[in-house]
Amino acid sequence: MSGPxxxxxxxxxxxxxxxxxxRPPTICVIGLSGVGKSSTINAMFGTHKRVSATTRGTNRFxxxxxxxxxxxxxxxxxxxxxxxLDAPGxxxxxxxxxNYLSRYRHHLKDKACDMVLWIVAAxxxxxxxxQQYLTRLADVLPNVLIGINQVDLVEPLNWNAGINMPSRxxxxxxxxxxxxxxxxxxxxxxxxxxxxxxxxxKYYNLQSLFAACLDVSPPDRRWMFDLLKxxxxxxxxxxxxxxxxxxxxxxxRAYIKSDEKISAESLPG
Amino acid sequence: MASExxxxxxxxxxxxxxxxxxxxxxxxxPEEPLLEELPQADLERLLGQLKEEEEHAQRARLSxxxxxxxxxxxxPTLQQTTLMESIALYGPAFLxxxxxxxxx
Numbered sequence: 603m604s605g606p607x608x609x610x611x612x613x614x615x616x617x618x619x620x621x622x623x624x625r626p627p628t629i630c631v632i633g634l635s636g637v638g639k640s641s642t643i644n645a646m647f648g649t650h651k652r653v654s655a656t657t658r659g660t661n662r663f664x665x666x667x668x669x670x671x672x673x674x675x676x677x678x679x680x681x682x683x684x685x686x687l688d689a690p691g692x693x694x695x696x697x698x699x700x701n702y703l704s705r706y707r708h709h710l711k712d713k714a715c716d717m718v719l720w721i722v723a724a725x726x727x728x729x730x731x732x733q734q735y736l737t738r739l740a741d742v743l744p745n746v747l748i749g750i751n752q753v754d755l756v757e758p759l760n761w762n763a764g765i766n767m768p769s770r771x772x773x774x775x776x777x778x779x780x781x782x783x784x785x786x787x788x789x790x791x792x793x794x795x796x797x798x799x800x801x802x803x804k805y806y807n808l809q810s811l812f813a814a815c816l817d818v819s820p821p822d823r824r825w826m827f828d829l830l831k832x833x834x835x836x837x838x839x840x841x842x843x844x845x846x847x848x849x850x851x852x853x854x855r856a857y858i859k860s861d862e863k864i865s866a867e868s869l870p871g
Numbered sequence: 872m873a874s875e876x877x878x879x880x881x882x883x884x885x886x887x888x889x890x891x892x893x894x895x896x897x898x899x900x901p902e903e904p905l906l907e908e909l910p911q912a913d914l915e916r917l918l919g920q921l922k923e924e925e926e927h928a929q930r931a932r933l934s935x936x937x938x939x940x941x942x943x944x945x946x947p948t949l950q951q952t953t954l955m956e957s958i959a960l961y962g963p964a965f966l967x968x969x970x971x972x973x974x975x
Contacts, residue, residue, distance in 0.1 A: 808924075825938040828931065829975050
């Protein structure tokens, strides 16, 4: 009796390419204007530096398709796309918001999104609009992740730039903010949700946000986001202004294992 | 104030790493002074956050490996191959291989 034939690498590469083309990994990012939706996507996927973007829709509701062109040594370059649904102007004008919400609803109802990331700014205590919009979309929202961005701007505004972390005072405030925002926003949803505080600008807690993003996306689609991930713990550490390059290197050697270069010998042939 | 090698200002923790140990941190070697200007409290927080970031990164990577297996198991062509065994055997290295093959 013959077993399954060994699969050449080409087979899975071709299948992965087809999957990216058939249905690109898609993020629906929702949040009021100015909370850092674009900077969050840029930080996680490098969409500001290594892609060509095509935008469809009105200039205030966008379906951005970021084509991340591969740099293959052999064969034709592959375009792996990341799709981002975004309404950059949400919350600026209530009369326009109706249109944005119906567009979000349309996409969510079609189950066209792998994950929904709802972003609020850490300093913003006024949650009425977020609560209202969450409630209105709750019936079409899958598992949603709430991201609390810009923790570096939390009072008393004394971010510890030396170690690229919140000061102790900010840390305490952030914990209270997470508890408060989670309670106020999750009650608008029909299911459970997770809340993660982070700073896209500082890359602080971004690994936690990314891992939580994977948790809310379909189990058989998470690998696609991982392949497009464009940051590492180095990015956070490198922004610690109080450390020399040598110190950062030492810390990285000792503790950063997640994006270690894998030696050729350890890779399958 | 920068401390001299082998000595640290009071209230400041010195951590030294043994070179080429593959990542084992030790605190009693008078070589390669690290973070000597950093207050101990800051250092503890920094290391705590560093470990936390890495735990999340590792968790995401393992989740992605499981995800790749789930996709292969459902794929009409790939499910008939030995890919599942390869992914299970190599884990995150397989994902890295795929990333490289795709040129990402």
